[in-house]
Amino acid sequence: MFEHNVGAESNPVNLAEYARLARKRAEPSAWDFIAGGSDDERTLAANRAAFERWTLRPRILSGRDTVDVSVPLFGRTLASPLLVAPIGYQGLAHPAAEVATVQGAGAAHTAMVVSTMSNRTLEDLARAASAPLWFQLYCLKDPELTLSLVRRAESAGYEALVITVDMPRMGRRERDLRNGFALPAHLRPSNLLMEASPELHRSQQGTSGVALHVGQLFDAALSWSTVERLKQQTALPVLLKGVLTREDAQRAASVGIDGIIVSNHGGRQLDGAPASLDVLPEVVEGAGGRCRILLDGGIRRGTDVLKARALGADAVLIGRPIMWGLIARGAEGVTDVLRLLRAELEQALALCGQSRWTEIDRSLVALAPPCGGGWSAPEEGL
Numbered sequence: 611m612f613e614h615n616v617g618a619e620s621n622p623v624n625l626a627e628y629a630r631l632a633r634k635r636a637e638p639s640a641w642d643f644i645a646g647g648s649d650d651e652r653t654l655a656a657n658r659a660a661f662e663r664w665t666l667r668p669r670i671l672s673g674r675d676t677v678d679v680s681v682p683l684f685g686r687t688l689a690s691p692l693l694v695a696p697i698g699y700q701g702l703a704h705p706a707a708e709v710a711t712v713q714g715a716g717a718a719h720t721a722m723v724v725s726t727m728s729n730r731t732l733e734d735l736a737r738a739a740s741a742p743l744w745f746q747l748y749c750l751k752d753p754e755l756t757l758s759l760v761r762r763a764e765s766a767g768y769e770a771l772v773i774t775v776d777m778p779r780m781g782r783r784e785r786d787l788r789n790g791f792a793l794p795a796h797l798r799p800s801n802l803l804m805e806a807s808p809e810l811h812r813s814q815q816g817t818s819g820v821a822l823h824v825g826q827l828f829d830a831a832l833s834w835s836t837v838e839r840l841k842q843q844t845a846l847p848v849l850l851k852g853v854l855t856r857e858d859a860q861r862a863a864s865v866g867i868d869g870i871i872v873s874n875h876g877g878r879q880l881d882g883a884p885a886s887l888d889v890l891p892e893v894v895e896g897a898g899g900r901c902r903i904l905l906d907g908g909i910r911r912g913t914d915v916l917k918a919r920a921l922g923a924d925a926v927l928i929g930r931p932i933m934w935g936l937i938a939r940g941a942e943g944v945t946d947v948l949r950l951l952r953a954e955l956e957q958a959l960a961l962c963g964q965s966r967w968t969e970i971d972r973s974l975v976a977l978a979p980p981c982g983g984g985w986s987a988p989e990e991g992l
């Protein structure tokens with residue numbers, strides 16, 4: 611359905627072309643870590659397939675010639691509904707690691723979520739920022755260490771706390787096991803002041819150093835009481851990332867959680883979990899208007915962003931395509947990926963006869979029989 615070779619080498623015009631460029635440039639085991647999912651990668655594939663099942667219902671003769679994609683969120687207006695998803699170990703993608711991503715996102719006026727597992731300190735990243743930053747928290751076995759990360763994020767000016775709740779342990783990423791993937795010795799989880807564990811850097815076929823490290827560090831018994839305590843301990847808006855059911859959305863709302871990120875972690879955790887888009891409506895229902903709803907997983911086109919909005923998302927996060935931009939072109943690549951996606955979104959909005967992001971509703975989409983073709987980037991590596 612979409613064949614595109616011309617210009618892909620030098621000047622990508624869409625995210626698929628960035629994927630191709632990045633794949634050529636990346637070190638193969640780093641590419642596999644970034645691109646891969648868990649087990650059979652069914653959930654990874656499902657994220658994309660879900661978008662292909664919806665069509666848009668454009669309305670004609672709207673008489674409107676402006677588009678406004680700004681979105682009010684947690685007391686501030688974001689320039690667009692796109693955010694950079696939290697991604698750990700970005701030193702695998704570029705020597706400047708998260709610094710380049712922060713700069714690239716800033717140039718595109720796009721908010722970014724910084725991972726607990728960044729290769730630069732959260733303070734260094736705050737200094738490099740020119741757009742809002744949120745902090746993504748992995749709850750660690752040591753509750754004092756966890757709380758110290760929250761305090762550091764508050765002091766550095768981060769505007770929201772995203773608690774990732776879908777990784778009590780790391781999914782089995784078979785590409786990493788096959789590659790004996792480990793974090794190269796020159797890279798560190800810089801926010802964690804203690805000595806890095808040797809396991810993290812030990813390459814051994816059949817094991818993942820990153821997964822072993824997660825097993826040592828992360829709270830495998832993470833529970834609602836931990837989340838409720840953290841909510842009481844901070845004045846920042848708190849979001850839960852990794853909610854996929856109505857029941858959990860109801861509970862999150864009832865304990866005062868400010869936002870939910872509907873996510874299956876880009877197909878990297880439970881394989882067999884539903885596509886995030888497919889469960890968006892039930893999560894919206896469960897939250898009952900009490901939380902803001904964000905979504906990530908498989909967003910590759912402006913029209914995907916529009917579909918997520920029509921089904922109830924207030925904003926979306928972009929994961930792997932940011933790494934494609936970073937690998938291909940550093941900070942400028944990140945900016946370009948975000949600009950391309952935003953331009954596609956504005957174009958799609960206008961062609962749908964809409965002028966405001968905030969006014970889009972369910973009537974903009976309809977379920978359609980499979981129309982063939984679809985996303986053809988090599989990210990799945992098949």
Ligand SMILES: Cc1cc2nc3c(=O)[nH]c(=O)nc-3n(C[C@H](O)[C@H](O)[C@H](O)COP(=O)(O)O)c2cc1C
Nearest residue numbers: 644695696697698725774875876906907908929930
């Ligand atoms: C290489 C990589 C590292 C990631 N690291 C984190 C992380 O540190 N914290 C987190 O909450 N999510 C992490 N994620 C998940 C992303 O935030 C996001 O949920 C997912 O990538 C969205 O799907 P997409 O890549 O299809 O856009 C990571 C994803 C990738 C691909």
Ligand SMILES: O=C(O)C(=O)c1ccccc1
Nearest residue numbers: 697698699727820824878
């Ligand atoms: O790989 C991931 O999905 C992820 O969340 C992570 C966790 C620990 C370190 C780096 C990335």
